[in-house]
Amino acid sequence: MGRSTVRVYQERWFPFGNLPAALNEFEAKTGIATELVWDFVGVGTLEHMFDQMTESFHSPDPAFDLICNDEVILQQMGDLNLVEDLAPRMRAHNLNLDDVTQATRQAAMQGEKVLGLPCVNVxxxxxxxxxxxxxxxxxxxxxxxxxxxxxxxxxxxxxxxxxxxxxxxxxxxxxxxxxxxxxxxxxxxxxxxxxxxxxxxxxxxxxxxxxxxxxxxxxxxxxxxxxxxxxxxxxxxxxxxxxxxxxxxxxxxxxxxxxxxxxxxxxxxxxxxxxxxxxxxxxNLYSPLWSIPSTSHLKDEAFELAMFLTSKAQLLEDGLKSNALETSSLEVLGSAQFDKHFRSDVLEVARINATIAQExxxxxxxxxxxxxxxxxxxxxxxxxxxxxxxxxxxxxxxxxxxxxx
CATH class of the missing domain: 3.40.190.10 (Periplasmic binding protein-like II)
Incomplete structure (x- = not known):
């Protein structure tokens, strides 16, 4: 019998500190089991994270079903047709990328294909x-x-x-x-x-x-x-x-x-x-995206999790609980809740950067x-x-x- 647990890969970094709690909530709501692997990175260790991100896309049995992927890697994997196109599933769920910046949409897409769902705009x-x-x-x-x-x-x-x-x-x-x-x-x-x-x-x-x-x-x-x-x-x-x-x-x-x-x-x-x-x-803009290897055996479950993790409610919670200030959602970034939570100077800079940051x-x-x-x-x-x-x-x-x- 095949594996039924959605394996997730993410960088272990302050803004993603709420991820374990989010996965627990997702499991309780859907009954879909998840498993998280994440790594601290820095000089000499960042390359390990990049390897983790890329290897699943090349494998017939990927180690991870949902990966928060560097957009530079993701665009290359998309060129190689190794990334699941999320556009059909998004249309079926009436989802779009209207609530993110144009630069983020460019990072997420190749032509009409959607390679990943945005979560942060750093x-x-x-x-x-x-x-x-x-x-x-x-x-x-x-x-x-x-x-x-x-x-x-x-x-x-x-x-x-x-x-x-x-x-x-x-x-x-x-x-x-x-x-x-x-x-x-x-x-x-x-x-x-x-x-x-x-x-x-x-x-x-x-x-x-x-x-x-x-x-x-x-x-x-x-x-x-x-x-x-x-x-x-x-x-x-x-x-x-x-x-x-x-x-x-x-x-x-x-x-x-x-x-x-x-x-x-x-x-x-x-x-x-x-x-x-x-x-x-x-x-400079860093906009990693939740993406699914085309060979994953759990694409539907992984997409359901990606939708949950990038919902406005979840991004707002991440911002308030993990200080994930630079969210991909423009609505969340401009919210009254963020006004109350973050200091005005750092919030103002984040909001201005959202209008001018580019790859x-x-x-x-x-x-x-x-x-x-x-x-x-x-x-x-x-x-x-x-x-x-x-x-x-x-x-x-x-x-x-x-x-x-």
Whole structure:
């Protein structure tokens, strides 16, 4: 007799902390058994999560029936026809994607196919030491140039007051498919550049690419710690909490958790939009989607669970119980319940980001390999193993070869 339990895979991260309770409620309501596997991720472990996400799509007997999948991976799996098209089931249940942003719909769809149901829309923003800004009379930076100058002034002032191991700014700089590639995307987009064009071809580097990467490197070389090339979201969150960093750039979900669980640090902190470049602000978007491998033997049950987990009622509960601020549902994000639950600055940034955040990673039929090319090469530039010119030309050549396959 075949397996009857829907196996679920998810990243073990603060915003998804309510998932076990949601699965228990689903089981009680439907009688459908579930089993959750989830993993903590960071530098050196993120790749394991990516492997978990991809392997089930290639298996005739997948380990997981419902996967909250990175959209870069999902688009590649969709190209290979390894993902169940949810559109027919959605039509049968009178469901649509009207309550999410256009960028999220693009991540979820290929043509008329729906590859997954959205749950969160994670995007970049700043978390800064508001108490230190007030103490030293600093203003929130609005551009990358201002970020560098404000962070440098803050760093000098704090060090002059006796804290030598203090840095003005930290962000993701590590190699791989989910660290420096994430951060550089916000710089690149703000200069009006892309890694891959609308036709799926690698973009030849021009002055915008050079300006974006040089700006990123200049900031890190001036006001960031020497180990920046080994850092991602766990390390920068740790340093901010420890008082080692004055400004960090990561995602609103992280900040909602900090503000909701550490009152003392929350009192000293503020949240702001990512700085702008010549083309404006370009907060990077991460919009993982609940998706079903085409070979799953429990597609109907998995889809029923996906509908439950992405319902407005469940997303609202996740927001209130797990501080899952950056929900995919625009109605939930704009709700009065969120007004009451979240601090106004982090909520305002999340709502603005929902209107402007775009996919700034290199999404293509090549999947995460393209992200790894960018991430590894940008990391080499951060660690001064290659020049800006060598990095950008290397990325272009590698992406060109990859996309020919």
């Amino acid at each position: 995007s970049g923003s700043l978390l800064y030491r508001r108490d230190l800004f007030e103490k030293y009379g600093l203003q929130i930076p609005q551009t990358w140039e201002e970020l560098k100058s404000v962070a440098a002034e803050l760093q000098s002032a704090v060090r002059a007051d006796g804290q030598s191991d203090f840095y003005g700014f930290e962000t993701r700089g590590a190699a791989g498919g989910g660290h420096s590639v994430w951060t550089i995307g916000s710089f690149l987009g703000s200069f009006g550049a892309r890694w891959i064009d609308a036709d799926g071809k690698a973009c030849s580097p021009d002055e915008r690419h050079f300006a974006a990467l040089n700006t990123y490197l200049d900031i890190l070389n001036t006001v960031s710690p020497p180990e920046q090339g080994m850092m991602s979201f766990p390390e920068i969150r740790r340093d901010f909490a420890a008082g080692r960093a004055g400004i960090i750039m990561d995602v609103g979900m992280e900040y909602a958790h900090v503000l909701g669980t550490n009152p003392e640090l929350a009192e000293r902190s503020g949240v702001a939009l990512v700085p702008a470049g010549p083309a404006g602000r370009a907060p 700034e990673r290199p999404i293509s039929r090549a999947g995460l390999k393209a992200c790894e090319i960018v991430g590894n090469t940008v990391n080499a530039a951060v660690e001064k193993r290659v020049s800006t010119s060598e990095a950008l030309n290397g990325i272009y050549e590698e992406l060109t070869q990859l996309l020919k396959k």
